[in-house]
Amino acid sequence: MGWLEERTGLSPVIKASLHVRVPMAAQTFYFGGIALVLFAVQVVTGTLLTLYYTPTTDHAYDSVLFITSDVEFGWLIRSVHHWGANLMVVFVVFHMLRVFFQAAYKYPRELTWMVGVGLFGLTIFFGFTGYLLPWDQRAYWATTVGTEIAGGVPVVGEFLLLLLRGGPDVSQATLSRFFGIHILVLPLLTGGALVLHLVFVHQLGLAHPRKPKIRKPGSEAEDNVPLRPFWPNYLLDELIAWYILLAAMVVLASLFPVGLEEQADPLVTPDHIKPEWYFLGVYELLKRVPPLIGIMAPVAVIGLIMVWPFLDRSPEVLLRRRKIVALGATVLIVGTIALTYWGYNS
Numbered sequence: 001m002g003w004l005e006e007r008t009g010l011s012p013v014i015k016a017s018l019h020v021r022v023p024m025a026a027q028t029f030y031f032g033g034i035a036l037v038l039f040a041v042q043v044v045t046g047t048l049l050t051l052y053y054t055p056t057t058d059h060a061y062d063s064v065l066f067i068t069s070d071v072e073f074g075w076l077i078r079s080v081h082h083w084g085a086n087l088m089v090v091f092v093v094f095h096m097l098r099v100f101f102q103a104a105y106k107y108p109r110e111l112t113w114m115v116g117v118g119l120f121g122l123t124i125f126f127g128f129t130g131y132l133l134p135w136d137q138r139a140y141w142a143t144t145v146g147t148e149i150a151g152g153v154p155v156v157g158e159f160l161l162l163l164l165r166g167g168p169d170v171s172q173a174t175l176s177r178f179f180g181i182h183i184l185v186l187p188l189l190t191g192g193a194l195v196l197h198l199v200f201v202h203q204l205g206l207a208h209p210r211k212p213k214i215r216k217p218g219s220e221a222e223d224n225v226p227l228r229p230f231w232p233n234y235l236l237d238e239l240i241a242w243y244i245l246l247a248a249m250v251v252l253a254s255l256f257p258v259g260l261e262e263q264a265d266p267l268v269t270p271d272h273i274k275p276e277w278y279f280l281g282v283y284e285l286l287k288r289v290p291p292l293i294g295i296m297a298p299v300a301v302i303g304l305i306m307v308w309p310f311l312d313r314s315p316e317v318l319l320r321r322r323k324i325v326a327l328g329a330t331v332l333i334v335g336t337i338a339l340t341y342w343g344y345n346s
Contacts, residue, residue, distance in 0.1 A: 031094045032095045108204060111200060131275075136263060
């Protein structure tokens with residue numbers, strides 16, 4: 001360690017990263033840490049899958065079939081990657097809901113929240129671009145529907161459609177673009193945003209969920225707030241949650257391995273075309289309201305969520321004193337769940 005320290009000088013950085021204190025009352029439920037680990041799992045399993053995957057319309061399906069059937073433990077790696085993608089969406093949403101209901105987005109943590117919303121958008125785009133890569137019927141037609149939704153955006157819709165597809169139809173150009181975005185562009189953007197997000201969290205600390213005046217880093221000590229060390233106390237709790245998560249993923253991947261439908265055929269339209277579950281709410285909304293409203297409503301909601309810390313300037317952080325905000329968020333959550341359920345059963 002001394003030899004390494006003489007040549008890197010990293011010990012002050014490591015100490016500053018590990019020797020921080022967390023308010024005892026902070027309830028994170030480990031959602032953020034779990035989402036971070038899931039991203040790491042996706043990087044590892046995705047890299048392994050890329051070793052055997054061929055991103056062409058002639059060979060993509062056969063390469064996925066080869067991974068699933070012939071590569072040793074290939075089916076397990078692919079299933080873990082599939083379940084990891086779904087769980088990552090779930091835990092990023094849980095993490096955002098925890099931060100929202102505990103008002104941890106308020107001053108001075110507005111930028112932390114905005115970067116987090118950006119990470120949520122990148123997570124969704126990960127799922128969207130990765131969904132096409134198996135090049136089976138479900139992937140092909142779900143991507144066709146998804147890109148058509150993007151094409152319905154006013155003013156820039158046609159540009160977005162051509163940008164995503166690389167042409168008027170889902171084709172080799174689309175597969176190449178989605179593959180490049182999925183394995184290169186999105187990981188780089190997500191990695192950079194994660195570093196920025198973690199730096200903000202480290203510098204500002206975790207917000208106290210019950211004391212509104214403790215909003216600035218260092219003010220906990222002034223108010224005699226009980227603290228506990230991040231290393232090793234808090235990190236050990238995180239590790240336990242991560243091990244439980246990894247075990248659950250292996251069980252899910254073993255009991256419910258991801259399948260593969262027939263190879264994509266642009267000339268044969270399946271009876272029921274549906275996108276992935278996290279797009280079902282928007283998909284169902286488009287069937288029940290005019291297209292312009294169905295497309296712009298989610299865009300407006302995401303924009304509102306992004307800038308919400310600058311609109312909610314109340315110093316209150318207790319949920320029972322933020323009844324209108326809590327009611328509005330609950331209505332949005334219930335509505336999204338209901339639309340997703342209807343979309344799944346329609």
